[in-house]
Amino acid sequence: MAAVLVTRPVRLPLEPVLKALAVAACYYVAGRLGLLGRVVVEGVVVTPIWPPTGVAVAALLVYGVRVWPGIALGSLLVIASLTTPQIGTLLTVAGNTIGPLCAMWLLRRVGFRLDISRLRDGLALVFGGLGAMLVSSTAGVGLQVLTGGLQTGEFWSVWLAWWVGDAMGVLLVTPVLLVLVGAAGRLRRAGWTEMVCLALAVVILLPMAALSRMSLLFLVFPLLIWAALRFQLAGSMVCALVASVLTTFAANTQRGAFEHLSAVEVMVKLQAFNGATALTALLLSAMVAEQRATRRSVQNACNELAEVLEHLAAGEAPPDASASHAVDAIADDRPRPAPGSRPHR
Structure with a gap:
C-alpha cells in the first residue's frame, strides 16, 4: 500500500x-x-x-x-x-x-x-x-x-x-x-460650548504667545490648566503638543521669544519650555483624573450604604451580598466593650 x-x-x-x-x-x-x-x-x-x-x-x-x-x-x-x-x-x-x-x-x-x-x-x-x-x-x-x-x-x-x-x-x-x-481618557464633563471656547483660545493665544516679540510664552500655562481641569488628558496633551509645535517653529525661524539668541540659547530655552509644558499637562491631567476617580468611588460607596440603611430601616434584607458585607464591615468597626467591663445603660 x-x-x-x-x-x-x-x-x-x-x-x-x-x-x-x-x-x-x-x-x-x-x-x-x-x-x-x-x-x-x-x-x-x-x-x-x-x-x-x-x-x-x-x-x-x-x-x-x-x-x-x-x-x-x-x-x-x-x-x-x-x-x-x-x-x-x-x-x-x-x-x-x-x-x-x-x-x-x-x-x-x-x-x-x-x-x-x-x-x-x-x-x-x-x-x-x-x-x-x-x-x-x-x-x-x-x-x-x-x-x-x-x-x-x-x-x-x-x-x-x-x-x-x-x-x-x-x-x-x-x-x-x-x-x-x-x-x-476621553473628553468628559464639559459641554460643547466650553470646548469651542477653549479651541478658540488656543487658536488665538498660542500663536500670539509663540510668535510675539514680547515673549508671552507664559500664556500657554493657563490654557494647559484649563484643559487639564475640564478635559483631562485628551484636552491638555493636545494643547501641549500644539504649543510645542508652534514654539519649535518660532525657535527654528528665530521669531518671537527666540529672536536675537544664539543657537545654544535657542536650544536651551526651547527644550526647557517643551519640558515644562509636557510635565504640566501630563501630571496635572493625571492628578485630576485620579481625584475624580476617587470621588466617584466614594460617591458609589455612599449610595450603596444609603441603600443598605433604607432596607434595614424597613426591616428588609440587604439587596445583595455586597451590601451585606458592607453592613458587616461597618458592624466590625464599632467599638466593643473591654473584657470584664459592664455595659453602659
Missing part, C-alpha cells in the same frame, strides 16, 4: 505582519514630520521633538512586543530618506528600537495603565521616557563618534539634544496617541 502524505499549507500570521507594517508607516510619517523642525548641532541633525519615539512607545503599549520589527523598519526608512544606509546604521536602528522596548518594559514593571488615570502613571511615563531614551541617544551619538563624524569633545552637546528630543516625543506624542486609539 502506498503511503499517503498529507501536507498542510503554512500560513503566516497575517495580523502581526499588518500591524508591524502599519507601525512602520506611522513611524516613517512621524519621522518626516519631525524633520521639518530639525536643527543641526555640531554637524548632526537633531530635532527638539522626535515624534517617532512617541509612536513606537504607544504602539508597543497597545499592540505588544510583536510590532518591534515595524519600529526597526520605520527607523531604517527614515535614515534612508536622509542618507545612504551603511553597516553602522544598524546600530542607530537598534538603538531606536531598543529604547522604546526598554520604555515599555519599565512601564509594565510599575503597573502603568494606558488611560493614565493616576498620578503614578504620569510619573511612570516621565521617568520611563527619560530613562529609556538614554539608550537611543547614546547609540546614535556614539555611532557618530566611532565613525569619526563627531569629535569626542562634541559628544555631550549632541547627546543632550538627541536625548531631550526623543524624550519629548514620548512625553508629548505617546499620550495623544493613547487618547486617539481610545486607550486613554
